[in-house]
Amino acid sequence: MMAWKTLDDLDVTGRRVLVRVDFNVPLAANEAGHIQVTDDTRIRGALPTIRAIMDRGGTAILMTHAGRPKGKPVPELSVRPMAERLSVLLGMPVAVSPETAGPQAEEVVADADPGDVVLLENTRFQDGETANDPAFSRALARLGDVYVNDAFGTAHRAHASTVGVAELMPERAAGYLMDRELKTLRRLVDAPEKPFVAVVGGAKVSDKIALLESLLGVASTVLVGGAMAYTFLRAKGVKTGLSLVEEDRLEMASDLLSRAEGRIHLPEDHVVAPEFRADAPRRTVSGDIPATMMGLDIGPETRAQYAAIVREARTVVWNGPMGVFEMKPFAAGTNAMAQALVGATGIGAFTVVGGGDSVAAITGAGLEDRVSHVSTGGGAMLEFLEGKQLPGVAVLETNTSPDRG
Numbered sequence: 001m002m003a004w005k006t007l008d009d010l011d012v013t014g015r016r017v018l019v020r021v022d023f024n025v026p027l028a029a030n031e032a033g034h035i036q037v038t039d040d041t042r043i044r045g046a047l048p049t050i051r052a053i054m055d056r057g058g059t060a061i062l063m064t065h066a067g068r069p070k071g072k073p074v075p076e077l078s079v080r081p082m083a084e085r086l087s088v089l090l091g092m093p094v095a096v097s098p099e100t101a102g103p104q105a106e107e108v109v110a111d112a113d114p115g116d117v118v119l120l121e122n123t124r125f126q127d128g129e130t131a132n133d134p135a136f137s138r139a140l141a142r143l144g145d146v147y148v149n150d151a152f153g154t155a156h157r158a159h160a161s162t163v164g165v166a167e168l169m170p171e172r173a174a175g176y177l178m179d180r181e182l183k184t185l186r187r188l189v190d191a192p193e194k195p196f197v198a199v200v201g202g203a204k205v206s207d208k209i210a211l212l213e214s215l216l217g218v219a220s221t222v223l224v225g226g227a228m229a230y231t232f233l234r235a236k237g238v239k240t241g242l243s244l245v246e247e248d249r250l251e252m253a254s255d256l257l258s259r260a261e262g263r264i265h266l267p268e269d270h271v272v273a274p275e276f277r278a279d280a281p282r283r284t285v286s287g288d289i290p291a292t293m294m295g296l297d298i299g300p301e302t303r304a305q306y307a308a309i310v311r312e313a314r315t316v317v318w319n320g321p322m323g324v325f326e327m328k329p330f331a332a333g334t335n336a337m338a339q340a341l342v343g344a345t346g347i348g349a350f351t352v353v354g355g356g357d358s359v360a361a362i363t364g365a366g367l368e369d370r371v372s373h374v375s376t377g378g379g380a381m382l383e384f385l386e387g388k389q390l391p392g393v394a395v396l397e398t399n400t401s402p403d404r405g
Contacts, residue, residue: 004182004396005173007049010146012058014114018144019053019175020161020392021046022151022376023064023082023119035076037085041363042153045376047089049150049175050117054090057114061143063100063123063161065154071127083119094119100126101139109143123161130159137164150175152182153377155392156384162392174396177376182393184352184373185384188317193350194220197313199306199337201226201320202357205249210386211319212256212264220313222264223306225298225322225333229267230289232257241272241289265306269299271323271330278327297323298333307340316344319355319382331361338362342370354381 010017023046026038037043046062053060067077083094095118097108105120112118120143123129128136137160147169149155154162155178166172174182188196198219200208205228215222224232230243235253246253257264272293273280284299298306303322310316318341322333338361345351353362354375368374375381380390 004179004393005171006179007052007148007173007175010148010171010173012053012056012146015058015145016061016109016112016143017053017058018061018063018140018147018165018169019046019049020147020149020151020154021050021062021064021175022153023062023079023086024066024153025082027066027076027081035081037081040085040089042376043082043086044089045177046150046175049148049177050086050090052176053148054115054117059109059112059114060117061109061112062117062119063140064119064151065124065129065159065161066122067124069122069124071124071130073122073125077122077125079119079122086117086119090117092117097121100129101136101143105143123159126160128160130157132158132160132164134164136160137168140165141168144169146170147172148175149173149392149396150177151392152178152375152380154380155377155390156380156388158391163395166392166395172396174393178393178396180373181375181377181381182384184375185381187350188315188352189218189385189387192218193314195313196220196315196317197310198222199310199316199318199320199322199341200224201228201322201334202355203227203244205231205246205253208320208382209249209252209256210388211382214386215317216256216260216263219317220263221309222260223309224264224266225302225306225337226320227295228320229298230295232264232266236266239288239291240295241291242274242294243289244294265309267295267298267302268305269301270295271297271299271332273330276324278329282329296327297325297330300332303333303336307336307343310337310340311343311347313344313349316341316349316351317385318351318353318358319385321357321361325357325361334358334361335365338365338367342367345371354378
C-alpha cells in the first residue's frame with residue numbers, strides 16, 4: 001500500500017509553502033452590493049494546515065479555484081471575498097495576488113515574510129488549470145519551495161494546481177484535512193468493523209453503479225433510497241407509477257440485485273404525489289405505486305426499518321438523500337437517516353457522511369458534529385470508494401520530480 005508524507009514531515013521554516021486549498025465556497029452580495037462568503041466551512045477546514053505553516057515560520061501561498069469561469073477572469077468569482085473571510089478567521093491580513101501566476105504573483109510572494117499568508121487569484125481564471133498545462137504548472141512552481149495539498153474535494157481532478165505543479169516540486173505532502181479524509185476513507189475500504197451498513201440514495205442508478213459494485217464487496221447491508229430505488233423496484237416487477245426510472249438500466253439493476261444475495265434493501269412504502277411540487281397533495285402507499293403518482297420519499301415503515309438497521313451497525317457510510325429533501329414535505333426520510341447516524345455514533349459506531357446532498361442535509365439539521373466524519377469531497381469520495389485512483393493523491397504517493405525549468 002502506498003503512503004504519503006504529511007505536513008509534519010516537511011521542514012517549512014523560512015520556506016514558501018504552496019498549498020492547494022478548496023475555498024470554492026458560496027458567495028452572495030450583501031445589501032450594499034459587496035460580495036461576501038455565506039458559508040465558510042471549507043475555509044475553516046483549512047485553518048489547521050495554514051496555522052501550522054505560519055507557526056513554524058513558513059509562508060503560506062494558497063491556491064484555490066472558485067466556480068467555473070472557463071479559463072478567463074470573471075470578477076464575481078474573484079478570491080477576494082475568501083481572503084477577507086480568512087483574514088477575519090486568522091486575525092491578520094491576507095495578501096491577494098491579482099493574478100494566479102506570473103510576474104505580479106511573484107512580486108506579491110516576494111514581499112511576503114515568514115508567517116504571512118498569500119492567496120493567489122482563482123486558478124480557473126487560467127485555461128491552463130483544467131488542462132494541466134505544463135507551462136502554467138511551471139509558473140505556479142516558481143512561487144513555492146514545497147507543495148502541500150489540503151483540498152480533498154479536488155483530488156479527483158488532474159489539474160495544474162493538483163497534479164502538474166506537485167510533480168514539479170521537490171517535496172510534497174498532504175495537509176491535515178487531506179490526510180484525515182484519506183485515513184477515514186481507507187478505514188471504510190480496508191478494514192471496516194462489521195456490521196458495515198451503506199446508505200445510498202440519489203436520482204440515478206447509473207451515477208452510483210460503480211459505488212454499489214464496490215460497496216457490495218465490503219458492506220454487510222446496502223440501504224437504497226431516493227429516485228434510484230425505483231429503477232431497482234421496477235426491475236423486481238413492482239409498479240412505480242410516474243416515478244423516475246432509468247429504463248435502460250433495468251437489466252443492470254436486476255443483475256446487481258441477484259448478485260447482492262439479499263444484501264440490498266429497497267423501500268417498502270413511499271410518500272407519493274401526482275406532481276413534483278412541494279405543495280402537491282401527498283399520501284403514503286405500500287408496495288405498488290399508483291399509475292398517477294410518483295414516489296418522492298421513503299415511507300414511515302421504510303424509515304423505521306432503515307433506522308433500526310443503521311443503529312445496529314458498527315460502521316456506516318451515507319451518500320445520497322432518501323427523497324426530494326429540498327422540499328420539506330419530502331424530507332422526512334433523509335432527516336430520519338441523519339438522526340439514525342447520530343444515534344449509531346452515540347453508541348460507538350464509526351459513521352461517515354459524504355456527497356453534497358447528504359452533507360447539506362446533515363449540516364442543515366445541525367448534526368454535522370454528531371457523526372464521526374463529514375467528507376469535504378463529494379466526487380472525490382465517490383471515486384475513492386469506487387476503487388479509482390485519485391490523481392491528486394497519487395502524485396503525493398510518488399517521490400520523484402522532474403526539473404522545474
